[in-house]
Each structure stands twice: as structure tokens, then as C-alpha cells.
Amino acid sequence: MNEPASNAPPTAPTPATALLARQAALTLLQAALGRRGGLEEALSHGRYMALSPQDRGFARAVVMATLRRLGPIDRALDGKLKREPPAPTRDLLRLGLAQALWLDTPAFAAVDTTVSLAPKPLRGLVNAVLRGVLRDAAPDELPEFLAPSWLLARWRAAFGDIDALGIAAQIALEPATDLTQRDPTDDALAKTLEAEVLPGGSLRLIRRGDVAGWPGYDEGRWWVQDRAAAIPARLLQAKPGETVLDLCAAPGGKTLQLASAGATVTALDQSSGRLRRVAAGLARTGLSAETVTADAVAWTDGRLFDAVLLDAPCSATGTFRRHPDVLWNAKPGDIPSLVQLQSRLLAAAAKRVRPGGRMVYSVCSLEPEEGEAQARGFLSTNPDFTLEPLEPGEGGSPLVSLAPEGWLRILPHHADGGLDGFFIARFRRH
Numbered sequence: 001m002n003e004p005a006s007n008a009p010p011t012a013p014t015p016a017t018a019l020l021a022r023q024a025a026l027t028l029l030q031a032a033l034g035r036r037g038g039l040e041e042a043l044s045h046g047r048y049m050a051l052s053p054q055d056r057g058f059a060r061a062v063v064m065a066t067l068r069r070l071g072p073i074d075r076a077l078d079g080k081l082k083r084e085p086p087a088p089t090r091d092l093l094r095l096g097l098a099q100a101l102w103l104d105t106p107a108f109a110a111v112d113t114t115v116s117l118a119p120k121p122l123r124g125l126v127n128a129v130l131r132g133v134l135r136d137a138a139p140d141e142l143p144e145f146l147a148p149s150w151l152l153a154r155w156r157a158a159f160g161d162i163d164a165l166g167i168a169a170q171i172a173l174e175p176a177t178d179l180t181q182r183d184p185t186d187d188a189l190a191k192t193l194e195a196e197v198l199p200g201g202s203l204r205l206i207r208r209g210d211v212a213g214w215p216g217y218d219e220g221r222w223w224v225q226d227r228a229a230a231i232p233a234r235l236l237q238a239k240p241g242e243t244v245l246d247l248c249a250a251p252g253g254k255t256l257q258l259a260s261a262g263a264t265v266t267a268l269d270q271s272s273g274r275l276r277r278v279a280a281g282l283a284r285t286g287l288s289a290e291t292v293t294a295d296a297v298a299w300t301d302g303r304l305f306d307a308v309l310l311d312a313p314c315s316a317t318g319t320f321r322r323h324p325d326v327l328w329n330a331k332p333g334d335i336p337s338l339v340q341l342q343s344r345l346l347a348a349a350a351k352r353v354r355p356g357g358r359m360v361y362s363v364c365s366l367e368p369e370e371g372e373a374q375a376r377g378f379l380s381t382n383p384d385f386t387l388e389p390l391e392p393g394e395g396g397s398p399l400v401s402l403a404p405e406g407w408l409r410i411l412p413h414h415a416d417g418g419l420d421g422f423f424i425a426r427f428r429r430h
């Protein structure tokens with residue numbers, strides 16, 4: 001929740017640490033492309049944390065710029081490489097190009113440091129390829145080159161050409177930082193932070209540096225949360241004194257929203273490590289909730305709740321603005337098993353809703369199997385639930401995101417400056 005702002009300053013490392021910072025960037029890129037969650041883990045690793053804040057900021061900025069243009073970068077490299085060179089040559093070339101083309105690193109410095117990091121027998125090749133690409137016109141950043149082709153094909157099939165390209169165009173853009181306020185009536189905060197107040201009340205900031213140093217952080221007056229991620233909890237309309245179950249709660253942005261609405265919240269997650277982040281968020285904001293470590297499907301507690309939020313695990317393809325690595329780690333084969341897990345979690349969540357109560361289902365995925373198809377499947381097998389259609393603009397949602405069915409299909413280009421992709425539906429139990 002208090003992840004560093006994505007727009008940390010990419011100040012160049014000092015000459016003494018130039019290679020160290022770039023070696024760190026290489027390690028981060030390899031972790032990012034190695035497996036899902038690899039980048040997040042590498043960013044909290046001791047070796048990375050031991051760097052100076054300046055070198056950390058630089059390494060992270062280089063890697064984010066590389067991941068946001070991985071498609072165009074690889075197209076440019078493929079035009080120069082006769083055959084695939086041994087690892088880590090391609091990753092070094094990717095980082096070198098990103099520095100020279102998008103990070104204001106002088107081309108000679110990007111080339112020299114990249115060559116120095118390459119294994120000796122490959123230095124000539126690295127030098128020639130980098131200089132060759134940099135002599136050409138800058139790589140084409142057309143939306144169709146920014147997304148992995150299999151994902152773009154899925155988005156075309158699901159949303160049509162225009163929207164698919166609209167989504168892809170967001171990949172290269174660096175997002176602002178959005179915050180949710182603990183007290184939505186805290187009008188002074190937007191002014192102090194020089195933030196734009198968005199529909200629904202989220203604050204949007206173009207501010208650099210570590211969020212923990214920003215005004216109001218220590219007093220817990222806000223937490224980092226994308227403006228789209230703040231919508232599901234608002235749609236639950238939790239009221240003071242109501243009981244609310246947040247079934248997949250960690251790291252906890254939505255738990256904090258529900259608790260700040262005055263509800264009596266139970267926050268459950270199967271990961272004790274991630275639940276510690278929920279507890280830390282609660283402690284910092286002075287809010288309270290019961291936290292439970294359990295598998296939601298096997299949880300034996302018999303309580304019923306006024307409202308249940310299921311923000312289910314998913315392919316997370318809607319979060320590529322801050323996590324461009326998701327695009328390159330997602331595999332077509334991941335989706336069916338996630339769909340099965342979501343169905344089981346929906347069934348478990350439904351059992352916890354009292355008659356007359358409501359449930360919100362959300363996923364930060366752009367894939368219709370995890371959204372529309374889940375909602376349809378749930379309604380067809382749970383006759384005691386109906387869809388409760390959402391109002392235009394409800395919860396701060398873009399008008400264009402409201403589907404004729406009454407649920408939200410939020411696409412990343414649906415609002416100026418972008419927002420995360422989400423599917424959100426609200427159900428009522430009779």
C-alpha cells in the first residue's frame with residue numbers, strides 16, 4: 001500500500017556507482033521477467049535496499065522504462081541481432097537502450113556502461129548492436145507493438161479494435177500516484193499535497209520521491225490506491241455499525257476504506273505475510289478490523305455478514321500501468337486455473353451474505369473469463385442472488401465503463417491520465 005511512487009526521480013548515479021546501479025537494474029529486470037511477483041520481491045531484497053536512494057531510484061526507473069517499452073525495444077533489437085545471443089546480453093541491451101532513449105542518459109554513457117557489464121567475449125556485439133539501434137530512428141511505439149501479441153488479440157476479441165489499442169497505448173505511459181483519504185471530508189489534504197480531487201474522492205498527484213515522506217503519511221490520513229481500485233469498496237456502501245467481510249483482503253486498501261466507513265470489518269486472507277501489511281495499514285491509519293488468516297474456501301466460521309467484498313486473485317492484467325511486468329509474465333494457460341479458483345471463492349463468499357445483504361465481486365483483470373463470464377456463471381447457479389445494477393458514475397466510476405448489464409468494465413484508457421482495468425459487479429441476496 002505504501003509502495004514507492006512510480007515516478008521516483010531517475011537521477012543518474014555518481015561515476016563511482018554507475019556500474020553498481022546498472023548491475024542492480026539488470027538483477028531487477030531478470031527478476032521481473034523471471035516470474036510473476038519477481039520484481040516486487042527483488043525490490044525489497046537486501047542487496048537492492050543496500051544501494052543509495054539515488055541508485056535505487058535510477059535502477060528502478062530504468063527497469064520500469066524498459067518494461068513499458070519492451071515490445072518496441074525487442075523489435076529494434078531483433079532487427080540487428082542475427083541470432084539470439086547468450087544471456088544476459090538481451091537484457092543488458094534492453095536496459096542500455098531504455099537509458100539512452102527514455103531516461104536522458106547520454107548515449108555514450110549508456111553504451112559504455114552496458115559494454116562494461118557484458119561478458120568480455122560479447123562486448124563487441126553489445127557495442128555494435130547498441131550503436132546500430134541508436135543510429136536509427138527511435139523505435140516505433142505504436143500501441144500494437146507495446147502489448148504482447150496474444151494479449152492484444154484477446155483484448156481485440158473482447159472489446160474490439162479501438163478499445164484494444166486504447167488499452168495498449170497506456171502501457172508506455174507513466175502513471176500518476178492516486179491516494180485514498182481516511183476522512184473524505186478532509187478538504188485540506190488535497191491542498192497540502194497539491195493534488196487533483198477525482199470523481200469519488202481519490203486524490204491524484206504528480207509528486208516525486210518516497211511516499212512515506214509526504215505530508216499526512218505518518219498521521220495515516222491517506223494510503224496509496226489507484227482510483228479504480230478504490231471503486232469496489234465504495235460500491236458496497238458500507239454503513240457505520242454494519243458487519244462487512246473482506247474475503248481476499250491483503251494488502252488491504254479496500255479493508256481500510258471499509259473500516260473508515262465505520263463498518264465492523266473482518267479482513268481475511270490466506271497469506272499471513274500479506275495480512276501483516278493489512279495490520280500495518282490499520283495501525284498507521286488508526287483504523288480497526290479483525291484479521292483472519294485462512295483459506296476462504298475452507299474457512300469454517302459460520303457468521304453471516306451484511307455485506308461481503310470479494311476482490312479475487314486474478315491475472316492482474318489490468319494493473320500494467322504500475323506493474324508492466326504482469327504483461328510479460330502472464331500466460332494463456334494461467335487463466336483457466338484462476339477462473340476455477342474465482343468460482344470457488346464466489347461460492348464461498350455468497351454463503352457469508354445474510355438474506356437481504358449484498359456482495360461486490362471485483363477483479364483487476366482485463367480478461368472476460370475472470371469478469372463478465374464469472375458474473376453470468378454466478379447468477380445462473382445462485383438463484384437466491386440478483387445483480388444489483390450500478391448507477392452511472394457510481395463510486396467515482398467513469399460513465400463509459402458502465403456496461404448495459406449494470407456492471408463495470410473499466411478499461412485503462414477510460415479516464416484522462418488512465419486508471420487500472422477492473423471488472424466489478426454488485427449482487428443482492430434475497
Ligand SMILES: C[S@@+](CC[C@H](N)C(=O)[O-])C[C@H]1O[C@@H](n2cnc3c(N)ncnc32)[C@H](O)[C@@H]1O
Nearest residue numbers: 248249250251252253254269270271295296311
Ligand atoms: C487481488 S488481491 C486482494 C487485494 C486487496 N483486496 C486490496 O485491496 O488490497 C487477492 C488476495 O487474495 C488472496 N487469496 C488468494 N487465494 C485465497 C484464498 N483461497 N483464500 C483467501 N485469500 C486468498 C491473496 O493472498 C491476495 O492477497
